Amino acid sequence: MKRTPVGAALRFLLTMPLDLLAVGCRVPVRTKTLLLVHLHHIGDYILVRNLVRIMKSHERYGDYRITLCANEEIRPLVESFDSDCFSDCIWVERKKLLNNLPTGLGC
Secondary structure, eight states: OOOOHHHHHHHHHHHHHHHHHHHTOOOOOOTTEEEEEEOSOHHHHHHHHHHHHHHHHSTTTTTOEEEEEEEGGGHHHIIIIIGGGOSEEEEEOHHHHHHTSOTTOOO
């Protein structure tokens, strides 16, 4: 299997928690942070984007740093209309990600 940056990153993310547990390391926890992972298409994002605004205006989550990890496909929509909702964005090329998953993990 050819190694790619996306595949290497995914393997790292899948195995890092196990490695940390194995050696007994503690990862510092950032308080008041939220990671929203949305790897679906534009239509799905349109359905849930109002929820993000509600969360951002809610007293419990209003001061949270919200990071969006999303499909590159929705980037223009997020940057044009919702950039004020997210502290950071991580863009993923969904097709490359799915093509580089180990056998049996593809969606």
